[in-house]
Amino acid sequence: MEVRARAPGKIILAGEHAVVHGSTAVAASIDLYTYVSLSFPPHSVFHGANDNSSKGPKSMSFLPDSVWFSFHTTRYKPAKVVITSELPLGSGLGSSAAVCVSLSAAFVALSDGVNLDRSHQGWSMFGENELELVNKWAFEGEKIIHGRPSGIDNTVSTYGNMIKFRSGELTCLKSNTSLKMLITNTKVGRNTKALVAGVSERTVRHPNAMASVFKAVDSISNEVAEIIQSPSHDESAVSEREEKLGELMEMNQGLLQCMGVSHASIETVLRTTLKYKLATKLTGAGGGGCVLTLLPTLLSGTLVDKVIAELEACGFQCLIAGIGGKGLEISFDSSS
């Protein structure tokens, strides 16, 4: 029996870092995935606890009040885990959450006591209870990688869509029109754990100033969420909405700079896109990594190509991903 799980990456439209300190943030899943395959080789032999020749869970059960697996320690069975990812790692697109979500999902799918139709062909979704369970486990995994995660990345990777998130509470945002974002990967490596710790240290040094920054970000995120959900029936309403969103992205970027998480490479992307009057902000932890540029609906394809060419000439990598799609999915293969 093999189970495959796939979980998407994400972009944060507003509120990264501040969300760790209780502010609202807005995020959307993107159509780039991390895949986990978990299989038990056929005819594998169970080993006793004192037999060190093979390690791995025979079966798992969930303790309702805890958020991690309970392994049966008396007997072991070898398992093979293969992880592949379409996401660049450590770039702000939530690869850490995607690997935690997909890995947790694979374990949940094969654990005892979970009622699933394992004969179903192709990708399928978990029920509400399983999603909640996976999200909790993935949050525990994010704690190992991020140190102090807000939970927004694992939540949007689990549930997909576009979400508003604050202190563990998520609201699904319903948008009538699509948003188009250019994602520029500066290819400057960085580490979320270190950047999140840096913001916390600055908060200790300047508690009042930082509280005001986080409050401003909270207002920005709430306004972004409102705009995303506002009806925009005609062209002028769409343009007005895009102008407001662009302005809020620029304001958010200014506040991220206040938090100390921008970078020379991010500033280069900002300057380049500003020449085309396009709004840009970093996404994720910053310090390099990926940057978002809002592409207005009426912007010509030629102009988009020109911006991309100029950014790529700086050594950056550009992509346009589908946003707000599906979250976690699983599939079973009983023949293997």
Ligand SMILES: Nc1ncnc2c1ncn2[C@@H]1O[C@H](COP(=O)(O)OP(=O)(O)O)[C@@H](O)[C@H]1O
């Ligand atoms: N496919 C993967 N396989 C193994 N580890 C991974 C994978 N994807 C992410 N990680 C872990 O997550 C880290 C990157 O997470 P992070 O710094 O939070 O950036 P981001 O989540 O934006 O990609 C990697 O250094 C690695 O430890």
Ligand SMILES: C[C@@](O)(CCOP(=O)(O)O)CC(=O)O
């Ligand atoms: C900076 C932060 O808001 C998002 C981090 O995202 P990423 O790991 O850079 O993809 C941290 C968090 O919310 O846990």
Ligand SMILES: [Mg+2]
């Ligand atoms: Mg991460």
